[in-house]
Amino acid sequence: DHRKSQDTVCELVESVSRLKQQASSTESASNALQQQLQQLQSTIERRLNEDSGPSRMSADSEARVREMWDKVAELHARMLEVEGGLDFARESAPAPICEASAISAVSE
Secondary structure: OHHHHHHHHHHHHHHHHHHHHHHHHHHHHHHHHHHHHHHHHHHHHHHHHHOOOOOOOOHHHHHHHHHHHHHHHHHHHHHHHHHHHHHHHHHHOOHHHHHHHHHHHHHO
16 A cells, blocks of 8 residues: 555656646747747847838738747646646645655665
């Protein structure tokens, strides 16, 4: 029974580790998309200010901005899911047991 509990805790520790990696990866991707979006918006604004014509984005530019915003929103939703999983894992496994289990799992 103790071994089964320890195995369960080890699985939770591994799950938390994977979720942390996913969160980090998703956050990096989100940051990269936000930077690209800001660059695109800056470029569009600069071009609109340079143009003497109507100050309206082209349909292609609007579509690109909309697509990037959709990607950012999707990544944000995924990050919230990962954070929820991390919170659940933290609540499910007491910290001292996890640390001891993680150490014993690494040493095995």
